[in-house]
Amino acid sequence: MIEFHAVHAPARPRPAPHVHRSRADEVYEQLKRDVAEFNLVPGDRFTENELSERLGVSRTPVRQALFRLQQEGYVEVLFRSGWRVLPFDFDQFEQLYDLRMVLETTAVQRICADDLRVDQALLAQLAAIWLVPAAERSSDAAQVSKWDEEFHCALVAAAGNNEMARVHRDVTDRIRIIRRLDFTKQMRIDATYDEHAKILKAVQRKRADQAAMLLRAHIETSQAEVRKITLHQVHLARTSGLGK
The missing domain is CATH 1.20.120.530 (GntR ligand-binding domain-like)
Incomplete structure (x- = not known):
């Protein structure tokens, strides 16, 4: 039988090296959280301008994040009418x-x-x-x-x-x-x-x-x-x- 021992405080770890995160990375993570937390659900439509205003960033990182999410199957671009959260696959x-x-x-x-x-x-x-x-x-x-x-x-x-x-x-x-x-x-x-x-x-x-x-x-x-x-x-x- 596997024994469960008391868990002792581990030695203090060395500081992790700083990892640079771009604005596009931050927007990407936020939008994934919005999907996971049901702030964005299948069928929701939005524009890059709306996201830019809500997140307080320019359209460039928003567009980069959306293209990344598109590749992963979360959203799709609609011809001349913004973006849509894809239905569940x-x-x-x-x-x-x-x-x-x-x-x-x-x-x-x-x-x-x-x-x-x-x-x-x-x-x-x-x-x-x-x-x-x-x-x-x-x-x-x-x-x-x-x-x-x-x-x-x-x-x-x-x-x-x-x-x-x-x-x-x-x-x-x-x-x-x-x-x-x-x-x-x-x-x-x-x-x-x-x-x-x-x-x-x-x-x-x-x-x-x-x-x-x-x-x-x-x-x-x-x-x-x-x-x-x-x-x-x-x-x-x-x-x-x-x-x-």
Whole structure:
């Protein structure tokens, strides 16, 4: 059984080298947040001038950011009438969920391997959130959504393969908006707690096949819920502030 030790304060890290971020980078990140937080939803139309005024920047970085988002499938340019947030591409989401399943099930199998050095601190942090009595569970949809994303990213990171973790973060980023809609119902929040707890307990006992099976079923359930999502739910998420 994997032992969970007290997490000691790490040595103070060296300052990270300064990374120059352009205005276009900042606009790009802000617009991606707007999509993830339902400030911009599929079908919304806007112009470069409107974004420039709202963000307080010139049109050049706005245009650069929009072209980048266009390449990634978030928006499209409309002939002589600005830009539009693209409808959800459910075929792409299906493929991303399939890739996510491969990455995460491989990660838990590596975590359970006897000869692998696992990041115990990450696993201890997960246990502190998900292995709690029912009375201590959060019912805040936005909070649980954030914790859910961190749970799956931490499992992959704990396996110790940096390239696997990098690819998984990219997948996570691309499915974030659709994934957050999975927490609009209390029953899905309850199910997430139950399923995460079972996965963690299997990992603690080093039962690799069981952990992978539970994780696969967990992701498949979420994938099935994604297929039921409607534009109405997206607009409800915008008014309820789920993405905040």
